[in-house]
Amino acid sequence: MNEPRHGGAEPDVAASPLIRMRDIRKVYDTGKIQVEALRDVALDVASGEFLAVVGPSGSGKSTLMNLIGCLDTPTAGSYELRGESVAGMNRAQLAEIRNRRIGFVFQSFNLIPQISTYENVEMPLLFGRVARRRRRERVEEVLARVGLADRMEHKPTELSGGQMQRAAIARALAMRPDILLADEPTGNLDSTSGGDIMDLFAQLWEQGHTMIVITHDTALSRRTSRRIELHDGRITSDLRNGA
């Protein structure tokens, strides 16, 4: 009866950051040469932040993104996601974490072309073993949120670029993840569609989502609450936008 309820309202959870990275080092061993993609990275991200990660190519942005998204594990250092240490997890546990806590948005959308938008969005719910009726509710809900309620039965190939990215965002939101992780979400879009996606991101942030975006797009990074810059695998600046 008196067990503490878990959730964002719990004071101790709110006090500790959503993401807590310390002394993160990532080395790619290609056999002949070792590439140090990240060195001594420390990063805290609180719940509700809208973080932009910028930097030239090869600076380690994608590596950082993969680590945060639990697609990869660091060579050294500690990473806690909601107080849970990720470093020592096996593949199945990482899959579980990705499914429940992370929503991915990719530059090239990565929708599966042969199945409908509805089925694409349903995919993570299937992996999360959500019951059939709940799946239907969730898919309809998130598709409505991104403005694609009337495109459910269309295949991705029948959608415009902006619509495809919206579908991908809906897919990322379906499991109600802790973090929305986006890699150049506007990179493949024209400026109008890109603008729409930025508006959608801003809207989601206002609704309370925690968002991390890797971007070259200054228009997008200007609308975030915080901006970190990477150079040669190190965080060289960490600015909070005055918005």
Added chain:
Amino acid sequence: MTVRPWIVFQLFLRSSRVQKKRAILTVAAIAWGSLSLVLLLAFGEGLKRQLTRAQAGMGRDIAVLWPGETTMPWQGLPAGRPVRPRLEDVELVASRVEHLAGALGEMTDYRAPVTYGRKTVNVRLTGVSLPYGELRNHMARDGGRFFNVLDEGRRRRVIFLGWTLAEDLFGDEDPVGRTLLVANVPYLVVGVLVEKLQMGAYGGPDEDHAVIPITTFKTQFGRERLSNLVVGADGPEHMPQVLREVREVLAAKYGFDPEDERALPTWDTVESSAIMQNMLLGIQLFLGIIGGLTLFAGGIGVANIMYAVVKERTREIGVKMALGARSSWITGPLILEGLTYTLMGGALGLIMATGLIALLDALPTGGNEALEFLGKPTLSLPIALATAAILGLIGLLAAYFPARRAALVDPAETLRYE
């Protein structure tokens, strides 16, 4: 980790499809392999059934004993004495030996002149005791009969003909009821042997010989000694015991060592049919291996297409992993896909094989002996089960290795380069 078939199945339905042409070629390769396998096994089965039938043509579970000569001294008697059983020994054996289905004596004249009308031929003529009809599978054609107790008891001059001999002597005429001459003595034809496949024979095939009651033979030709003694066991498993007892009984009477094989040389058809059954099993295994290898080539086709699928879908697999798919949800649908190609091809091959076998069955063998002995390809439940098992195994293997490669896809790696 629990496997959830339903999720696997749904994912299978939702994964992207392979190019049609490639899928069709793969399915065709499997169909061809299954067709070869099933046909080869069916030919093996047909051959086996036909040979088994042919072997039974001479009679089932019988052994034939000949007069011989001792090769071992026995109780003061030297080696090299002839052993020649007599007609009364048939009674002796029948009364002393257990598990006997029957015992019979034979006396043979290899060149008995048989005359009908103006035609005389030299015939292998055998005097036989009554159980001959049963033990040696001498069934009469419709309209005729084999000998009975009266024929034997009264030493009637009745004769039973092999079908080739009957045709040779009588042509299109029905021999039953006609009278012919055996060494100038008239005999009544009571029956003609129904045509049968016969593989084993001693003296010659049954189709061109003639048999008369052994009592009649003894009377006309004045013979006392048997040319052969034939015994039947009431089950193949009893044959060794039957033969041992027969030897003991006759050894006691004629004074020879029961262990002396040459005193009474024996042809045990149970033993030789066991050897042939093993040979046939070997042939079937051989055919099965050839068919299996053909099918295996089809399986390599499936593995090939599945490797290509994994390669093509690497990104899709990476995305699914990023969305939280576990390894089994990546491998499961792939294995299902490989199995689907295999089983589709297998079903197709089986349908074609069934059609071909039905077609071959409808073709006449036209009295061709080779074709008759090759028999008709026959499908049987074991063949169907073996084919299904081999197909399933090949499908699983062909899909497992590509699927395992898919499970090792590194999502970070595949998603890195946009």
